[in-house]
Amino acid sequence: MISFIKRQTGKLILVLLFLIWGSLLLSQPALIELVREFGLFSGLGVIGAIFANATGAGGGVVFVPFFNYLSFSSQSVVATSFAIQCCGMTAGALTWAAYYKRQHRHDDYWKALPSALMLTIPSSICGIGFAQYSSQSILLLEHLWGGANNLHIAFGSFSVVLAIAIFASIPLMKRTHFNKDLLTRDLVFMPFIGFLGGIITAWLSVGVGELVAVYLIIRGFNVTMSIAIAVILSAFTVWSALPYHAFINPSVVWQVVLFAGAGAVIGGIIAKYVVLAFSAQRLKLFFGMWVLILGITSLPIF
Template identity: 35%
Template sequence: MNLTSPTINRVTLCVSAACCLLALLYAFVLFNARLNIDTLISNWYLLFVGIFGATIANASGTGGGVVFLPVFNAMNESGQFALSQANILAASFLIQCFGMTMGAIVWCKNLYKPNTQSISISTSDFWNSAGLILLLAIPTMLLTQYWVFIDPFWVLFAFKIFSICLGIAVVVSTLKNANQPNNTLKTQISSQDMRILLCLAPIGGFANALFSVGLGEIIALFLFVRGYCITTSSGLAVFISSISVLIGAPFHIFAGNVPWMIIAITAPGALIGGFIARKIALSLGAFKLKLLAGGWIAISGILLLFFKVN
């Protein structure tokens, strides 16, 4: 595809605007965190938590919550931090605002490269699909955040079951389709697949409100199973996840649930992970990537079975 100058300018403008948004958001986090040298030194490892979580999330499209929820629950259980389930959920939302948004910038920018068009769905198909899914998922997520209250114990329990079932489904579907050749990958979302995606969107929005993950995972899994390439499956899921956490984060900020110090140290790592994830995804290939993502999702759910909720 030959890009016209107006198209290149629009892409550059959107990337610049997104980067400015991230800079402003991080300045807001730093203002609230009020870090000092001792805090940075004693909690330096959080930077690598951000890198690991965002890399897994943006490479597979599964969302950073599949890493951040079990990790922060483990830290809480070990006594490193005193975090409620509301604090952990807020941290996952805010960190993903950085990691998933950076990942979305990288994935979406590369949609416009000529060599991408032969293996991915068209850019118009990409944006139309994302818009329709978000149109149903976002209102569901917001309604759940502001109007639905579920005991934190049951929220975490549901996330454990959700993670284990989803992870097993990813691994099984991957092994089942292990021998699918690249030339059979779909380059256009069919009307039937689109209808199913629109049915899944509210379910993902509901899950996102409760767990900070769910929407991207469901979309990525369905597209992988249906035979779409990494660029379509992971890229679309990452973009949708990015928009959902950016819109969902204010709920936790206004509720006063955000552990600002943790966000301030983890977010730069999430930016790094989001930036490098696409190259890792493409170098691993769809088969290894799906096994890695599915395995981690299932393992994180199993690990969480051993953690309690404050």
């Protein structure tokens, strides 16, 4: 019985999430009006989570420009994106973790996964903490982009740079032999990337997952493993970021999260099959183009 529960832990957690969601939905007043006004956000959650969990980038790449288009405040854009990603990235992380345990636990090309997570998760959470609770972070944000109100400029700039990095990594995906072990320099670079990515993620709700994935691909590690690491890392990161937006500086639009979050769970489950069905090169090329378009249109040049 215990072994069965261990094998089905991921599925049990997902069932529990949907039960909680159903209870929350049914407890809402004016349920029909709520569904009519916010129900379509479920589709946005599915799309955002598929992109996020199939590429390693945060769902903010989809959510941020959409919420900006709806004229959400800069605080609500990031906060709501984090809350949705807590649903989608958790589902994706559980799916990838189960896939690793079933298929690749004894695969030499995947043996770097636990170590990579141990190097990046704590540093990413520290980066989130620095960005959210340190006054120096506010000064740094104002110096670089003029403050949180210029979120669209920061997002656009980061997206363009991110797209270039994605395109640059595509030729490296044609490798058939991959690195197996982390080197000494990785013990330095990966925590640094995690910390820097955590800061960027706190500001934009996207960053750390894709930065780590691109680094691992450039270093010659298995592409699918790199995406799995990025997704699991992002799940821990967004959960560490949410309490600030939920309790200290409340700015989450929970009606949106109620529907988009449910869609994100579905998208997080589907994403693994998208990665396995299409070549990594095509997936990255399409995603890179998407990120580049979103980045350019977010900049004040149109």
